[in-house]
Amino acid sequence: MKVTKDEARRLAITLLEERNAVSTHAALQAEVLVEAELKGHPSHGLQRLPRILTRIERGLADPRTEGVATWRSSAFLEVDGLRGLGPVVAVAALRRIAERAASSGVAVAGIRNSNHIGMLAHYVEHLASKGQIGLAMSSSEALVHPYRGARALLGTNPVAIAVPTAGRPMVVDLATGLVSMGKIHHHAANGLPIPVGWARDETGMPTIDASAAMKGSLAPFGDAKGYALGLAVELLVASIAGSAFAPNIRGTLDSEAVCNKGDVLIAIDVGSQPELLARCSAYLDLVRTSQPADHTHPVTIPGDGASARRDRALSDGFEVAPRLWDELNALSLLSKSLVKGHGQ
Amino acid sequence: MKVTKDEARRLAITLLEERNAVSTHAALQAEVLVEAELKGHPSHGLQRLPRILTRIERGLADPRTEGVATWRSSAFLEVDGLRGLGPVVAVAALRRIAERAASSGVAVAGIRNSNHIGMLAHYVEHLASKGQIGLAMSSSEALVHPYRGARALLGTNPVAIAVPTAGRPMVVDLATGLVSMGKIHHHAANGLPIPVGWARDETGMPTIDASAAMKGSLAPFGDAKGYALGLAVELLVASIAGSAFAPNIRGTLDSEAVCNKGDVLIAIDVGSQPELLARCSAYLDLVRTSQPADHTHPVTIPGDGASARRDRALSDGFEVAPRLWDELNALSLLSKSLVKGHGQ
Numbered sequence: 001m002k003v004t005k006d007e008a009r010r011l012a013i014t015l016l017e018e019r020n021a022v023s024t025h026a027a028l029q030a031e032v033l034v035e036a037e038l039k040g041h042p043s044h045g046l047q048r049l050p051r052i053l054t055r056i057e058r059g060l061a062d063p064r065t066e067g068v069a070t071w072r073s074s075a076f077l078e079v080d081g082l083r084g085l086g087p088v089v090a091v092a093a094l095r096r097i098a099e100r101a102a103s104s105g106v107a108v109a110g111i112r113n114s115n116h117i118g119m120l121a122h123y124v125e126h127l128a129s130k131g132q133i134g135l136a137m138s139s140s141e142a143l144v145h146p147y148r149g150a151r152a153l154l155g156t157n158p159v160a161i162a163v164p165t166a167g168r169p170m171v172v173d174l175a176t177g178l179v180s181m182g183k184i185h186h187h188a189a190n191g192l193p194i195p196v197g198w199a200r201d202e203t204g205m206p207t208i209d210a211s212a213a214m215k216g217s218l219a220p221f222g223d224a225k226g227y228a229l230g231l232a233v234e235l236l237v238a239s240i241a242g243s244a245f246a247p248n249i250r251g252t253l254d255s256e257a258v259c260n261k262g263d264v265l266i267a268i269d270v271g272s273q274p275e276l277l278a279r280c281s282a283y284l285d286l287v288r289t290s291q292p293a294d295h296t297h298p299v300t301i302p303g304d305g306a307s308a309r310r311d312r313a314l315s316d317g318f319e320v321a322p323r324l325w326d327e328l329n330a331l332s333l334l335s336k337s338l339v340k341g342h343g344q
Numbered sequence: 345m346k347v348t349k350d351e352a353r354r355l356a357i358t359l360l361e362e363r364n365a366v367s368t369h370a371a372l373q374a375e376v377l378v379e380a381e382l383k384g385h386p387s388h389g390l391q392r393l394p395r396i397l398t399r400i401e402r403g404l405a406d407p408r409t410e411g412v413a414t415w416r417s418s419a420f421l422e423v424d425g426l427r428g429l430g431p432v433v434a435v436a437a438l439r440r441i442a443e444r445a446a447s448s449g450v451a452v453a454g455i456r457n458s459n460h461i462g463m464l465a466h467y468v469e470h471l472a473s474k475g476q477i478g479l480a481m482s483s484s485e486a487l488v489h490p491y492r493g494a495r496a497l498l499g500t501n502p503v504a505i506a507v508p509t510a511g512r513p514m515v516v517d518l519a520t521g522l523v524s525m526g527k528i529h530h531h532a533a534n535g536l537p538i539p540v541g542w543a544r545d546e547t548g549m550p551t552i553d554a555s556a557a558m559k560g561s562l563a564p565f566g567d568a569k570g571y572a573l574g575l576a577v578e579l580l581v582a583s584i585a586g587s588a589f590a591p592n593i594r595g596t597l598d599s600e601a602v603c604n605k606g607d608v609l610i611a612i613d614v615g616s617q618p619e620l621l622a623r624c625s626a627y628l629d630l631v632r633t634s635q636p637a638d639h640t641h642p643v644t645i646p647g648d649g650a651s652a653r654r655d656r657a658l659s660d661g662f663e664v665a666p667r668l669w670d671e672l673n674a675l676s677l678l679s680k681s682l683v684k685g686h687g688q
Contacts, residue, residue, distance in 0.1 A: 073447060074418070074447065074448045075449045075451075076612075104417055104418045104448060105416060105419045105452065106419050106420055106451065107450065133580060148637050149634050151634050153631050161580065163583055164583075172573065174572055200637070204637065206637075221567075223566075226566050227646075228516040228646040234627070235507040235624055235627075235628075236477060236505065238623065239477060239507055239508075239620060247627075266450075280582065283578070283582075284579075290495050293489075293492050298492075301575070302568075302571075
């Protein structure tokens with residue numbers, strides 16, 4: 001079924017406010033989920049909401065706090081999220097480092113004890129749309145095996161980078177696993193085999209059985225290099241945020257544990273340089289219009305696809321599985337009390 | 345033939361000093377080249393030296409300057425290398441941002457108008473050995489084609505990250521191309537074909553002919569994700585350093601042009617936290633000793649191999665092609681004058 005941005009936003013906000021979220025917090029959490037839907041990444045969209053609501057109900061997520069932030073030094077912000085909603089804690093930190101970077105040139109935030117922040121692209125794109133370079137990294141549960149390894153020991157450890165241009169910022173957002181566990185789940189749910197090389201089973205053997213892969217591990221992207229990058233993110237995030245390492249991380253995918261992953265945000269301010277912005281745009285246009293290997297697939301710039309999908313979804317709405325939409329509506333305490341009222 | 349660290353260092357320093365390099369500058373440039381040899385990366389070792397010497401002789405590299413650095417804001421160092429030797433300008437910048445990061449938590453340097461700085465690992469490892477997290481990125485001539493593209497439009501755009509641990513720092517240093525152009529040259533020189541997928545020829549067609557690949561382009565590593573990372577580095581470096589984009593970059597591989605690539609160095613100081621360092625080491629040991637996919641290939645940590653090779657090379661020396669060693673010795677002005685003396 002098709003849903004509009006406003007419908008999705010309204011429902012998400014209602015569900016969050018019904019669970020005592022401060023309105024501005026509900027709006028921020030809703031925005032991150034709905035933006036993922038608009039950009040065509042439903043794995044980071046509304047399907048995450050039921051778990052977020054359960055986590056609030058169980059006290060694993062506190063929708064009234066934005067955490068407590070301390071400048072450990074003049075450009076290094078240490079954030080204890082106090083179990084706050086991921087986007088709320090992250091946006092509060094982002095504002096502070098953006099303001100600081102405007103005078104210092106660069107500022108970094110290390111965030112621990114906060115919930116899942118959703119697509120990293122969202123945060124760095126916000127910085128870049130205001131003229132600053134943004135970098136973001138997060139850690140997660142152990143899902144990825146080392147290059148030549150057989151056990152899940154690294155998080156999916158995404159990295160996002162956004163750079164301002166004369167037009168839309170260029171936004172890169174990549175997990176360091178070859179594929180997402182969401183894609184494995186999708187194959188399993190549809191009874192499809194997965195390609196050779198994507199994953200290993202729980203004994204460490206290569207598998208094309210999606211269900212076996214769900215209990216096993218994902219390959220790093222790009223073999224040794226992607227593994228090296230993922231490992232660097234693992235150590236960077238734990239060191240800067242003071243958070244756990246993947247094998248001990250819980251709470252980003254479940255409804256049972258306090259979330260102990262970490263997030264790192266970096267803002268770099270190179271000042272206002274119209275000539276530089278124009279050079280960035282000209283270079284990206286050169287790449288975009290360059291000779292493709294196959295003329296049916298033009299060369300694309302990261303973020304172009306998401307941006308086009310977003311434009312379409314803003315005018316036409318976006319697809320949501322009817323079952324998910326019904327589930328979300330049923331989670332409204334208002335609808336629950338109405339149903340109860342009917343029954344009595 | 346086997347050469348010791350001291351022999352290589354002495355020869356490199358002599359050759360540089362004979363061309364008016366300040367002694368400390370000659371020592372820094374020599375150290376970067378010799379360290380690459382010790383770690384088993386001869387592509388970044390002594391074979392670069394003849395070109396560096398020619399560049400000095402032609403005024404494309406100035407061995408007497410360390411560039412001029414300006415704090416554009418309190419934690420953002422803008423460096424004009426004044427055509428200085430890459431390692432000299434980079435180490436001077438590194439010292440300043442390390443000192444600044446010790447008080448501000450983070451500091452960044454953008455370097456332009458400087459020569460090739462060699463292996464990025466060298467710089468970030470230095471930071472991490474002193475307790476700070478180091479990040480480094482450089483741009484280069486266009487050698488890599490976009491994902492699904494057919495033309496060389498991106499630099500090899502390496503990224504290096506080092507994180508302190510209780511033992512040796514973890515050091516990641518990866519180019520965002522699938523293979524180095526050095527490897528292609530090696531195949532061409534030995535009349536070997538290259539594997540499918542490594543490169544395209546000058547018309548944009550896939551090729552297994554190494555000589556054709558030398559005139560064409562290299563694939564990005566890790567398909568779309570590695571391309572995205574390489575593109576992010578391209579924009580980050582140009583934006584922070586104020587340097588050129590790959591299609592306009594000259595002077596890192598030739599002896600004809602002023603070098604207009606850029607380098608970015610970032611130092612992050614999380615303070616002294618022995619418990620954190622111990623956790624980093626324990627995690628790396630867990631990964632290192634984890635179940636391998638193939639029991640003949642244990643899981644390794646990036647930098648482990650280089651470190652072991654370095655230990656061996658320090659005791660046993662390292663291999664240098666006799667022709668290169670002779671070429672270097674012949675470049676000594678002293679030996680030239682001796683030869684001349686003999687001839688007259």
